[in-house]
Each structure stands twice: as structure tokens, then as C-alpha cells.
Amino acid sequence: xTRRRGRGQVxxxxxxxxxxxxxxxxxxxxMIGLAAWATRGRGAPPLDEATARxxxxxxxxxxxxxxxxxxxxxxxxxxxxxxxxxxxTRVGDGYAxxxxxxxxxxxxxxQDGRVRIALADVTxxxxxxxxxxxxxxxxxx
Amino acid sequence: xxxxxxxxxxxxxxxxxxxxxIVLARFGALKAQYETKDTAVSLxxxxxxxxxxxLTAGASFAAAMWIYQHRLFTIPMTxxxxxxxxxxxxxxxxxxxxxxxxxRRFWWAAHVNHHSSQHYNLSTALRQTWTGGLAGTxxxxxxxxxxxFPPAMVLIQKGVSLVYQYWIHTEAIRRLPRPIEAVxxxxxxxxxHHARNPRYLDRNYAGILIIWDRMFGTFQPELDEEACRxxxxxxxxxxxxxRVAFHEWIGMAQDIARQPRHILGWLFGAPxxxxxxxxxxxxxLKAEWAARQAATESxxxxx
Ligand SMILES: [Zn+2]
Ligand SMILES: [Zn+2]
Numbered sequence: 001x002t003r004r005r006g007r008g009q010v011x012x013x014x015x016x017x018x019x020x021x022x023x024x025x026x027x028x029x030x031m032i033g034l035a036a037w038a039t040r041g042r043g044a045p046p047l048d049e050a051t052a053r054x055x056x057x058x059x060x061x062x063x064x065x066x067x068x069x070x071x072x073x074x075x076x077x078x079x080x081x082x083x084x085x086x087x088x089t090r091v092g093d094g095y096a097x098x099x100x101x102x103x104x105x106x107x108x109x110x111q112d113g114r115v116r117i118a119l120a121d122v123t124x125x126x127x128x129x130x131x132x133x134x135x136x137x138x139x140x141x
Numbered sequence: 142x143x144x145x146x147x148x149x150x151x152x153x154x155x156x157x158x159x160x161x162x163i164v165l166a167r168f169g170a171l172k173a174q175y176e177t178k179d180t181a182v183s184l185x186x187x188x189x190x191x192x193x194x195x196l197t198a199g200a201s202f203a204a205a206m207w208i209y210q211h212r213l214f215t216i217p218m219t220x221x222x223x224x225x226x227x228x229x230x231x232x233x234x235x236x237x238x239x240x241x242x243x244x245r246r247f248w249w250a251a252h253v254n255h256h257s258s259q260h261y262n263l264s265t266a267l268r269q270t271w272t273g274g275l276a277g278t279x280x281x282x283x284x285x286x287x288x289x290f291p292p293a294m295v296l297i298q299k300g301v302s303l304v305y306q307y308w309i310h311t312e313a314i315r316r317l318p319r320p321i322e323a324v325x326x327x328x329x330x331x332x333x334h335h336a337r338n339p340r341y342l343d344r345n346y347a348g349i350l351i352i353w354d355r356m357f358g359t360f361q362p363e364l365d366e367e368a369c370r371x372x373x374x375x376x377x378x379x380x381x382x383x384r385v386a387f388h389e390w391i392g393m394a395q396d397i398a399r400q401p402r403h404i405l406g407w408l409f410g411a412p413x414x415x416x417x418x419x420x421x422x423x424x425x426l427k428a429e430w431a432a433r434q435a436a437t438e439s440x441x442x443x444x
Contacts, residue, residue, distance in 0.1 A: 013195065020149070021192070027156045028184040031264070034160060035180040038167035058370065061433060089378055092176040094259040096378035122388045122395070124378025 044093040046074020052088060059097035060086050067139075071130040072113070078105060078129055087117065089127045096124050110134040147300035148191075155307060159263045162313065166262075171313040173262045178380045180264045185382055186254060187267030197274025205283060205292035214289035224298075227290050228349075231282070231298040235348035238281045240359065243343050243423075249412040250389035251276035257385060259372040261335050266310035271386050302348045306331070326351045329363045336369035337376075339430035342423040374413070374421055 047070055056065055056079055067080045076095070079086040085105030088095045098119045108117045115134045117127045166173035216223045242252035254270040273279075285295045306326070314328040321327060326347040334345040344361035347354050354360035363369065377385060384391075389412075396407045396415075403416050413422035 020152075021188075024152060024156075024188055024191070028188050031156065031159050031163070031184055032177065032181045034163050035175045035264075036177040038163050039175055039177055061429070091376065091378055091380065092179045092259065093174075094176075094372075094376065096376045098375065098378070119378070121375075121378070122391045123375070123384060127378075 044090070047071065047077055047088070047090070047095075048074070052077040052079075055088055055095055055097065056086055059088075059095075060099065067136075069129075069131050069136070072132060073130045076127060076129045078115075078117075078127075078131065080105075085117075087119070087127050087129075089124065089129070098124055098127070106135050106139065108134065145297060147297065147304045151304045151307065155263075155267065158308070159267075162263045162311065166313075173311065173313055174260055175262055175264070176260060179258055179260050180262075182380050182382060182385055183258055183264040183268035186271070186386065187269050189386075190269035190271050190273075193271040194274065197279065201274070201279040202292060202296070204280070205286045205295065208283050209286040209289075209292055212287060212289040216289040216291070216294075218291050218294050223290070223294070227285065227294055227298050228301075230285055230288075230290075231295060231302060232348050232350050233353055234282055234285065235299075235302055236346050236353035236357070238278050239346040239348070240357075241281075242276075242278065243346065244411060245409050246389070246393060246412045246414065247408045248276050248278060250393055251278070253373065253389045253412075254386060256335060257373055257377050259376055261310060261312055261332060261369070261371045263307070263310055265335070266307045272390065305349045310335075322351075324350060324352060330354075330360075332369045332371075333361050333363050335371050337372050337374055338367060338370055339423075339426040340367065341369065342374070342427060374423070374426065 049068065049070055052068060052070055053065065056063070056068075056077075060081065063081045063084070063086065065079045065081055065086070068077060069079070070077045075090040077088045080102055081099075083102050084099045085102045087098050087100070087105070089098075098121060100117070100119060105117055108115050110131065110133060113130055113132050115127075115129050115131045117129065119126055162171070162173045163175055165171045166175065216226075239252075242248040251270045251272045254272075255265075255268055258265045258268055270276075282295055282299065286292050309326060309328045309331040311328050312332070316322060316329050317325075317327050322329065326345070326349055330345045330347065330351050333341045336342075341361055344359050345351065345354050346359055351360065377388070379385070393407055397404050400407070400416065406414055406416060411422045411424065413420045413425070418425070
């Protein structure tokens with residue numbers, strides 16, 4: 001946002017540039033604060049089944065959801081679709097969706113009601129879902 | 142025109158308009174969705190990007206100056222026709238830069254950052270890459286200096302383009318009058334560019350003029366029946382700024398380390414390319430979408 005470039009010369013880092021940069025940094029802080037104020041109390045509601053199904057349909061078109069578990073804190077969901085596990089985790093007021101082998105999801109263990117599932121993805125390394133007892137009794141081998 | 146830089150001049154305008162968009166949206170006066178962490182990431186990406194840009198700006202400008210010494214023509218910076226020409230040529234260069242940045246993973250690794258927000262507001266415009274200089278795409282502008290446009294002139298026009306593209310990152314403006322939508326890149330056209338709906342993927346690469354997309358077959362109008370869903374095909378599951386800034390470079394390095402004999406594919410294949418086709422490319426997503434459309438269509442006809 002703050003750049004100093006002259007005609008026929010390489011950019012220079014001088015005190016004017018540093019002042020501009022500092023002012024921009026303060027402005028960034030101000031805008032973030034303003035966004036926090038403006039969105040206070042307006043975050044996404046806890047995930048419910050209908051919303052989860054809509055997200056799954058958008059993210060994994062054509063995949064049938066056989067079983068669906070919604071996190072008790074409403075911050076994500078896990079679905080079984082054939083040999084795949086479809087996973088939603090909350091980011092901001094939206095969700096990130098990933099799929100892994102169902103056997104890997106089933107192998108995850110719950111600790112204090114939270115299931116940690118490795119997603120092996122740089123942009124979504126793991127999902128932590130409050131699913132209570134895991135694996136579910138009806139599916140436990 | 143010594144030291145004239147459109148981006149620096151426009152920075153106060155960027156700040157004021159983001160503030161206005163947030164406040165007016167808060168009171169329901171216009172359509173805009175902000176999320177605090179998302180905004181923080183976008184603005185931090187922008188701020189650091191301006192510093193990162195400095196690191197390579199010197200080298201790229203020096204390269205342009207060197208090429209300019211071997212120019213074919215001498216184009217005066219004072220002539221109006223020269224500005225019209227540089228406007229058109231720079232804008233076409235931008236189109237191809239942008240298309241390359243989406244169609245080949247090595248350049249996508251730098252450009253992906255601009256697309257990783259699930260929101261579309263003025264702060265999204267400032268979500269800029271830190272690794273653009275590393276990707277080397279600045280070399281695409283060198284031919285302009287070889288033709289004979291002074292490097293400073295090219296730099297100014299690049300700045301004008303960047304500033305132009307700022308204001309189109311908004312949901313507050315629905316459609317502009319037809320003649321404008323026909324010729325210029327607008328909020329509506331660029332929303333499509335930021336959308337992850339299969340039919341909208343890899344469309345509308347324009348900088349200032351949308352005519353290049355119309356000419357080169359990548360134009361897609363925004364459709365009332367299909368609202369834009371923003372972000373990446375696989376949206377980020379984290380706001381960790383280091384992951385946000387470098388994830389595609391890291392992913393590419395991991396792929397190369399795992400299967401080095403496919404290095405050319407990993408580097409220069411389409412984003413999502415794999416030797417076994419196990420991930421999603423936009424071509425695959427578009428084809429699957431078209432097949433689903435055709436299936437629903439024939440079902441409807443049969444009924
Ligand atoms: Zn793009
Ligand atoms: Zn954009």
C-alpha cells in the first residue's frame with residue numbers, strides 16, 4: 001500500500017517512507033478494530049443440521065451423506081459418504097471442507113469430547129470436532 | 142512527474158473507503174460482509190506485500206532500464222497517443238499475466254493469496270501476495286520497454302491499473318450501465334473472477350478493460366440465478382498468516398519432494414494437477430458441473 005518509487009530510480013527506503021509505513025500500519029489496526037466493532041454479536045450461528053447439509057451439498061456435489069454428526073459446539077461437522085469422511089470446520093463465519101478416507105476418520109480418538117483428525121493439508125492441518133464419544137458406538141469395530 | 146506513484150497517492154483513499162464500507166454496511170446502508178479475522182489477514186497481507194514488493198522492485202526496474210537501452214523505438218512520455226497505447230498494451234499484458242497466474246501452479250502459488258478470502262469487500266482488494274517478485278511475472282512487462290515505452294511510464298500505468306482494480310472489490314455496486322459493463326472490468330465481472338462456483342472458475346482475468354476476456358474467450362457474466370460463492374476451490378482452514386502467505390509454495394515443495402520425477406507437472410501443471418488425477422483442477426470441476434447440468438436437464442425433459 002505504501003510504496004515510494006521515483007522516475008528512473010530504484011525505490012528508496014527513507015524516513016518519509018518509514019513514516020508512511022507506520023501510518024499505514026496504524027490505519028490497518030484501526031480498520032481491524034472497526035471491523036470487530038461492526039460485526040460484534042453478528043457472527044455465524046452454531047452449525048445446525050440443515051446448514052451442514054447445505055454446505056456439504058455445495059462442497060461435495062453428488063456425494064450422498066449416509067450419516068452426519070454435528071459438533072456439539074456448532075463449530076463443524078463430520079459426514080460419512082461411502083468410504084470417505086466429509087469434514088466441515090469453522091473458519092471465521094464460514095467453513096473449510098475436506099475429505100479423507102473414512103477409515104482414518106474412524107481411527108481418530110476423542111479426548112475430553114474432542115476428536116482430533118489429521119487432514120494432511122497445509123491449509124487445513126487438522127480438524128478438532130466436539131463430537132463427544134468417538135467412534136460412535138454403532139460404528140465401532 | 143518525478144516520484145509519481147498512483148498507489149501511494151491512493152492509499153488514503155483506500156483507507157477512507159474501507160472505513161466507509163464497514164460503517165455503512167453496519168448501519169445497513171450498503172451491502173458488504175466483513176469478518177474480523179478475515180479483514181485482519183487481508184489488510185496485513187496488503188501491508189507486508191508493499192514492503193515485500195520493494196525487495197524486487199529495484200531489480201525489476203533495473204532490468205526494464207537495461208532493456209530500454211536496447212529499445213526499438215523512442216516513445217515520448219509527453220504524447221497523449223503514447224499514453225493511450227501504453228494503457229491498452231499494459232492492460233493486455235495484465236490480462237495474460239493474470240491468466241498465467243491462474244492456469245499454471247508456479248504462478249498460482251503467488252497469486253492464490255489474493256483469492257483466499259471467503260469474503261468479497263474492499264479489504265479483499267488489499268489482500269496481495271508477498272511472493273509476486275519471486276514468481277518473476279514482472280518480466281512479462283519487459284517487452285513494453287523493449288518497444289520503447291520508458292520504464293517509468295510502464296510503472297505508472299501498472300499503478301493506475303492496480304488502483305482501478307481496487308474499487309471493483311465490492312458487493313455494494315450491483316450492475317453499472319450496459320455500455321460500461323460491456324467495456325470495463327466492473328464489480329460484477331470481478332465478483333465472478335473471485336467466485337468458486339465451477340461455472341465461474343478461471344473467468345474474467347481483466348485488469349481495466351473486460352474486452353480482453355471477450356476477445357480471448359474467458360468472459361463470463363454474473364448470473365442472477367447463480368450467486369457467487371467466494372474463495373478457493375478448497376478454502377483455507379486457518380487464519381495463520383504464514384500458512385496463508387506460503388501454503389501453495391509449501392504444498393508444491395512437498396509434492397516435488399515426494400515425487401521428484403513429476404517435477405515439471407508439479408511446477409507448471411494446472412493448479413490441482415496430479416499424476417493420477419486425484420485432485421481437483423478447475424477443468425475437472427467445470428466438466429463435472431457440466432455433466433451434472435446435462436443430467437438434470439435430460440431428467441427434466443424425460444419428466
Ligand atoms: Zn485472480
Ligand atoms: Zn481481485
